[in-house]
Amino acid sequence: MVNSHGRRSIVSGIEIEGGRLRTERLRKLEELKSLGIKPYPYRFERTHKAQDLQEQYKELEKEVETQDVVRVCGKIMNERNSWMFVDLYDETGKIQLFCHKESLPQEKLDQRKLLDKGDYIGVTGTIRRTKAGELSVRVTDWELLCKSLQPMPDSWDGFNDVEARYRHRYVDMLVNPSVRDTLRKRSVVIRTIRKFLDDRDFLEIETPTLQVEAGGADARPFVTHHNTLDIDLFLRIATELHLKRLIVGGFERVYEIGRIFRNEGISTRHNPEFTMLEMYCAYGDYNDLMDFTEEMICECATAVAGGTKVKYGEHEIDFARPWKRVRMNDAIKNACGLDVESIPTFEGMKEAATKLGVHLDKEETRGEVINTIFESKAEASLIQPTFIIDYPVEVSPLTKAHRNNPGEVERFELFCTGRELANGYSELTDPLDQRQRLENQARKKAAGNEEAMPLDLDFILAMEYGMPPTMGIGIGIDRLVMFLTDSASIRDVIAFPTMKPIVEPPKTAKDAQPDKDAEAVSRKG
RNA sequence: GCAUCCGUAGCUCAGUAGGUAGAGCACUCGGCUUUUAACCGAUUGGUCCUGCGUUCGAGUCGCAGCGGAUGCACCA
Structure with missing residues (x-):
């Protein structure tokens, strides 16, 4: 490994070419060969x-x-x-x-x-x-x-350099047993989910990763290019819109455990690519779905931790059923005393939020402000597994309107230690309503909101063929594994987390000239 | 994207007030041992993250950059 200025190992414990320890091992390798031993x-x-x-x-x-x-x-x-x-x-x-x-x-x-x-x-x-x-x-x-050519990390001091651990994860796995243990548990979680769903007659179907428009979530996508078609394609940010097309296509129970790509910040809770389970089931609603979710996650906890009680950092989380179900409006009331139902207007809500010290940014509707108030005031206090239910329609463009409460939708998010773990709802199946909601999103996108959803006309067309009542959920597998393995960083539950590359700069003026092939590729056509 | 902190031998770290670059472990060589990071002795090993600046003199002070960690923002 060479650092940005071309000389020495930037990450600890790795011997570059010419390193003393590596050279010594090469000498031994030669000596073994000269003795007729095949290394x-x-x-x-x-x-x-x-x-x-x-x-x-x-x-x-x-x-x-x-x-x-x-x-x-x-x-x-x-x-x-x-x-x-x-x-x-x-x-x-x-x-x-x-x-x-x-x-x-x-x-x-x-x-x-x-x-x-x-x-x-x-x-x-x-x-x-x-x-x-x-x-x-x-x-x-x-x-x-x-014969190994690289020195093993010091057995006394260990392999603790965080950067080195993530950049050379194979060494981390060798030396730190907890890394292998966590990845093993991740595998158990995924296997448990598959078995849980397969036992209930779900079909696992793979949907496209490369998409002309990336929809199904609020997120900025990665862009890539197809050479022969000469078009830009996006890496998917959700599997939702295609899995629902499968429901339209006559499958009643489908899921996908797939890699999702979102072009956003990296943190202890976010990796640019992560794994999400999305599951859709016809003829059920969000109430059924919450029962279903409780059961599935309990099974995962039992498989990994041997029971429903899990230690996470300073918290002891108990996944024992049933979990609390709290309306978003009530959660806000509990957290800061604000009764949002008594405030009917966008302006009034904005004023109330400001009074509470909630920072508003691009909110344009009453519902968006309510959601922001919830996120900044109530979310962090949800330590034990809690379903927050009944979201504002404005922040849920793919969710069916609430059967009783105007302005709300039948959606829940599952929170645990103040973090979102799952998002599920009674799926919107009315094609005319869906068109209107996506047109609103498209308007926002046109106005510069990069996270707003594009207008996917084929998705609406599919829905016009008829979609049965359906419940659907997305669960962040990495986050779930974090909880079940007491991992502080998402990187700990990913075998090879995304790292910024260490770039070798041009050493001479000649090297500094752009590579001809690279130049040709960068010119489209 | 913003803020704070970190970067000295393969590893863990010390480095005083700005004045010759250090220790332990590891590696190599030698000795010794039937019982546990064995031990004893010797040698080796450095572009102090990079660049520029201040200075007679910079690991140390200043500025810029690179990489990382954490928090915030975004989000799952």
């Missing part, structure tokens, strides 16, 4: 994984030697007492190697000097437990499975 062989027949041995010999007492011969393999992570003790790791955990000179042939003793931490080896040996109580393999033979 990158093809396979190893193992009899046990580390965890198998730990379990199988749980009862073996200290200082007891067995004659049981095993073959294990893995990565050398640590060494003590001049390589008499070696910690060998495989995916399941650790097994200590006991490498005494009297158990090893002279040749293998000599070649030991060519091994480093980070190398993969396979060993043959017998099982024993040491005086210190550590289950070990007394090594009688070993073979190299991979």
